[in-house]
């Protein structure tokens with residue numbers, strides 16, 4: 419196993435619900451370390467660029483509206499197999515299908531407003547981290 423970094427976003431629904439501390443406690447309990455973090459209010463254009471891979475999907479406009487509705491917390495998580503571990507702690511995209519004890523099962527309201535984002539591969543993690551953070555802002 420290798421030490422990896424992955425991009426995590428605590429989405430508007432979870433920030434509005436004041437759950438950022440509870441969510442980050444779940445990451446830390448799972449052995450992930452927050453090595454960069456900031457709170458941002460994304461513009462719709464910034465959200466659209468981040469989720470460009472989904473631009474042909476029917477939910478794209480709704481997703482960009484949601485992600486720019488109110489502040490998010492963007493952060494870099496580091497640890498052994500961090501990409502997969504983060505996805506495990508997050509749970510399935512649809513909270514109705516997420517396992518008990520996962521972030522999405524605990525906090526998410528719907529498949530759209532599902533509380534957290536996590537990179538889906540090491541390659542995408544590197545791209546997504548670079549979208550939000552300069553190298554000097556990541557302090558492991």
Ligand code: ADP
Nearest residue numbers: 472477481510511529530531532534535536538
């Ligand atoms: P994940 O965030 O689990 O990697 P995807 O990459 O498939 O999931 O989708 C990106 C985001 O788009 C989801 O987290 C969710 O916010 C939104 N989304 C996905 N599918 C739907 C859907 N059917 N309806 C509305 N929003 C969706």
Ligand code: MG
Nearest residue numbers: 535536537538
């Ligand atoms: Mg995804």
